Amino acid sequence: MSCPDCDGFGRRDFLKTAALGSVGIVAAHAASRFTGPSETVVTSLYNSLTAAQKAKVVFPFDDPLRLKVDANWMITPAKIAEFFTADQQAMIDEIFRGLHNPEFIDKVMYHMQEDGGGLGHYSAALFGTPGTGAFEFVLAGRHCTVRCDGDSVHGSAFGGPIFYGHASQNFNEAPDHPKNVYWYQAKRANEVFQALDGKQRAAALLGDPREEKGTATIQLKKRGEIPGLPVSDMTRDQRELVDKVLADLLLPFRKKDADEAMKDIRKNGGVEALTMSFYKNLDIGNDGVWDVWQLESPTMIWYFRGAPHVHTWVNIRERV
Secondary structure, three states, X not given: OOOHHHOOOOHHHHHHHXXXXXXXXXXXXXXXXXXXXXXXHHHHHHHHOOHHHHXXXXXXXXOHHHHOOOOEOOOOXXXXXXXXXXXXXXXXXXXXXXXXXXXXXXXXXXHHHHHHOOHHHOEEEEEEEOOOOEEEEEEEEEOEEEEEEOOOOOOEHHHOOEXXXXXXXXXXXXXXXXOOOOHHHHHHHHHHHHHOOHHHHHHHEEOOOXXXXXXXXXXXXXXXXXXXXXXXXXXXXXXXXXXXXXXXXXXXXXXXXXXXXXXXXXXXXXXXXXXXXXXHHHOHHHOOOOOEEEEEEOOEEEEEEOOOOEEEEEEEEOOO
């Protein structure tokens, strides 16, 4: 897969920025000899930890911390580049890269570098024990919460709620969000709005969006509580545009997780079971290009908050 609309920077930009970041994590990746699915590498990482390390970064699987998600947080105080050995850093790098679409990973690493100083400045923790059916890796930091279930976390895409975002160049981004690696998703969503008629726009365009409240932000709602325009009320051509939005939302992630997310969405009625809404009260530049929007159902929230920069909250369940 490729993304012609999100090529706001090139590989040269990424390499230039990465050179300013954590030398340790870059060197670890260069020397990496860990291959295979991210789940396999997660097990190798767990097995490499000393007793002292496990005491600080390994938790019971049912610890509430496992399902926490936020815009800017460290799951443990220990930075990857300072706490883990070079080999362990290489494993974490492989795990993280393996969770993403190979054609998009340079963009992800670019935003991690710009937002947090590189992967070495983020944090990681493990929950449960490999081989028990209850084991998960979580990486967190500024504008990133990502998960890798070492066995299988049933009933939830991505192993649980995730977060991604980017503040490109400035905290307060310009209306066209230059070089923001995720802004292409909002551009696609705005194509849907432009295709709506007047009555549909009135239903879809609302005032204030939900507040950002950490893990509570991704709380799912009942059908009658969800605001906006049901996709079932759209024409066939409009629904096809929503399909393209979903494809763009899933583009950054590895095929396995993207396929699982779509499987859960289809199981709960597909695109026609979703509701789409846009929010006019956070329109950067008052240009009518809606920076904040979402797709929602009783089993899914994909909340794109593009003001003052991009924050994206994701929670997709198999069932309520």
